[in-house]
Amino acid sequence: PAPLEYKVKDIGLAEWGRKEIELAEKEMPGLMAVRREYARQKPLAGQRITGSLHMTIQTAVLIETLADLGADVRWASCNIFSTQDHAAAAVVVGRGGTVERPAGVPVFAWKGETLEEYWECTERALDFGDGKGPTQIVDDGGDATLLIHKGVEFEKAGKVPSPKASDSEEYAVVLKLLAKELKASPGRWTKVAKDCAGVTEETTTGVHRLYDMQKAGTLLFPAINVNDSVTKSKFDNLYGCRHSLVDGLNRATDVMLAGKLCVVCGYGDVGKGCAQALRGQGARVVVTEIDPINALQASMEGYQVVRLEDVVSQADVFVTATGNLDVITVEHMKAMKDCAIVGNIGHFDNEIDMAGLKKVTERVNIKPQYDAFVFEDGHRVLVLAEGRLLNLGCATGHPSFVMSNSFTNQTLAQLELATNRASYEKKVYTLPKHLDEKVAALHLEQIGARLTKLTKKQAAYIGVPAAGPFKPDHYRY
Numbered sequence: 349p350a351p352l353e354y355k356v357k358d359i360g361l362a363e364w365g366r367k368e369i370e371l372a373e374k375e376m377p378g379l380m381a382v383r384r385e386y387a388r389q390k391p392l393a394g395q396r397i398t399g400s401l402h403m404t405i406q407t408a409v410l411i412e413t414l415a416d417l418g419a420d421v422r423w424a425s426c427n428i429f430s431t432q433d434h435a436a437a438a439v440v441v442g443r444g445g446t447v448e449r450p451a452g453v454p455v456f457a458w459k460g461e462t463l464e465e466y467w468e469c470t471e472r473a474l475d476f477g478d479g480k481g482p483t484q485i486v487d488d489g490g491d492a493t494l495l496i497h498k499g500v501e502f503e504k505a506g507k508v509p510s511p512k513a514s515d516s517e518e519y520a521v522v523l524k525l526l527a528k529e530l531k532a533s534p535g536r537w538t539k540v541a542k543d544c545a546g547v548t549e550e551t552t553t554g555v556h557r558l559y560d561m562q563k564a565g566t567l568l569f570p571a572i573n574v575n576d577s578v579t580k581s582k583f584d585n586l587y588g589c590r591h592s593l594v595d596g597l598n599r600a601t602d603v604m605l606a607g608k609l610c611v612v613c614g615y616g617d618v619g620k621g622c623a624q625a626l627r628g629q630g631a632r633v634v635v636t637e638i639d640p641i642n643a644l645q646a647s648m649e650g651y652q653v654v655r656l657e658d659v660v661s662q663a664d665v666f667v668t669a670t671g672n673l674d675v676i677t678v679e680h681m682k683a684m685k686d687c688a689i690v691g692n693i694g695h696f697d698n699e700i701d702m703a704g705l706k707k708v709t710e711r712v713n714i715k716p717q718y719d720a721f722v723f724e725d726g727h728r729v730l731v732l733a734e735g736r737l738l739n740l741g742c743a744t745g746h747p748s749f750v751m752s753n754s755f756t757n758q759t760l761a762q763l764e765l766a767t768n769r770a771s772y773e774k775k776v777y778t779l780p781k782h783l784d785e786k787v788a789a790l791h792l793e794q795i796g797a798r799l800t801k802l803t804k805k806q807a808a809y810i811g812v813p814a815a816g817p818f819k820p821d822h823y824r825y
């Protein structure tokens with residue numbers, strides 16, 4: 349067979365990656381159960397799956413699960429800093445390959461990609477050869493989905509527009525890539541979109557993009573919103589960030605959080621986990637919010653809800669977790685104290701005005717993904733991962749057990765698209781509650797949780813089937 353196509357930092361890291369993948373499997377009972385239940389039937393046989401999702405040890409276990417279920421997989425990361433190079437190498441070599449003759453899955457990802465390299469990796473992950481694209485996509489933030497949709501839009505228009513002054517540096521990179529593609533392979537993206545049966549989206553911000561496209565009627569294929577499975581967002585977003593925020597802050601800065609005034613911008617699932625983690629470190633935690641309900645929740649948990657302007661000159665640590673843009677502006681950072689720490693844990697880097705900051709400061713790199721931006725008056729703002737999600741840029745993201753919940757949902761969603769394709773239109777769906785409960789059930793034994801069985805009488809009394817679903821769809825958890 350032709351040698352495996354791939355592009356990773358160092359294939360020699362595979363042995364180390366394999367050791368960590370084997371330990372991660374022990375912590376991912378949901379994915380292991382899905383492998384046991386489905387691997388023999390190979391229900392994903394014939395499917396070409398492109399992934400655009402942080403290339404970590406945890407994602408390696410997801411990739412090898414999809415491959416075990418029969419899929420032909422190609423992978424890129426969804427962030428320039430989030431790849432763990434030893435995980436990427438191990439996935440390429442595979443369980444039966446060698447560094448000399450890799451026999452795993454093509455991966456196009458390394459930690460520290462340029463924006464051009466990032467989008468080239470995404471394009472490579474979407475190319476299965478002979479003009480074939482994916483039949484299904486695993487997306488995180490929607491960049492793979494965006495590339496296809498923009499590609500189709502410009503093929504229809506017969507040209508790719510030049511970047512406008514208001515366009516981001518990143519969007520200009522996308523336009524340049526699509527312009528090259530339009531010349532080299534006209535009609536490619538229209539065919540890719542036609543062959544693609546759907547996308548399963550990992551995160552809140554990616555899901556926002558999908559609902560926007562559904563509303564505009566521009567969605568080119570069905571989408572399953574994995575983020576809003578309860579066993580994803582009420583676990584990964586909340587408990588995952590509770591674990592990995594402080595991990596990222598510590599590895600980057602080693603700052604003593606105890607006693608410090610820490611601001612969490614956004615008190616959603618992610619912000620709730622962040623606030624709890626910082627409180628656990630003995631920090632004085634305050635919250636900013638736009639939504640009165642989330643603000644009231646924060647207040648009931650004892651967090652002072654403030655406007656950023658109220659605390660910007662006294663706070664020591666700022667964390668954005670909103671999924672919104674321009675949350676921390678240059679004006680805010682101008683007013684911060686010397687050595688204030690600023691980081692984002694939201695999906696995209698636009699929560700902090702990094703472009704504006706770079707224009708008015710001198711950048712002093714301290715170490716990879718940790719910079720001091722020095723203002724004219726000499727005060728320094730210490731920024732993590734250039735404003736990109738710091739738990740994956742400065743640490744290793746969420747741990748395996750919580751990612752097993754998220755990725756079991758991803759795998760079940762991919763199975764849905766492969767086995768029930770006819771039921772899905774070009775709309776956004778969530779998984780049914782019985783699958784959500786199945787994911788939770790698969791994770792209880794590992795942590796010693798023992799479920800109580802409903803008697804028939806009790807089931808009748810609360811009006812649910814004894815075997816579940818145990819809650820109505822409108823239940824909020």
Ligand SMILES: NC(=O)C1=CN([C@@H]2O[C@H](COP(=O)(O)OP(=O)(O)OC[C@H]3O[C@@H](n4cnc5c(N)ncnc54)[C@H](O)[C@@H]3O)[C@@H](O)[C@H]2O)C=CC1
Pocket residue numbers: 551552553554581584585588589613614615616617618619636637638639642669670671672675693694695696737738739740745746
């Ligand atoms: N780094 C990671 O590992 C993870 C990152 N995420 C990302 O984190 C972000 C937040 O996710 P969720 O908490 O699930 O979303 P969410 O929608 O539950 O929470 C966001 C909160 O921010 C608030 N908000 C919006 N604009 C604001 C502003 N200008 N100032 C203050 N508050 C504002 C909203 O009212 C909302 O309560 C998203 O981009 C998501 O994709 C999600 C999971 C894990």
Ligand SMILES: Nc1ncnc2c1ncn2[C@@H]1O[C@H](CO)C(=O)[C@H]1O
Pocket residue numbers: 401402403404405406407488489550551552584588695737740744745746747751754
């Ligand atoms: N260790 C990890 N491996 C892969 N994805 C992760 C990890 N930690 C967090 N994420 C995901 O990152 C997205 C945000 O881009 C989430 O919603 C999380 O599910």
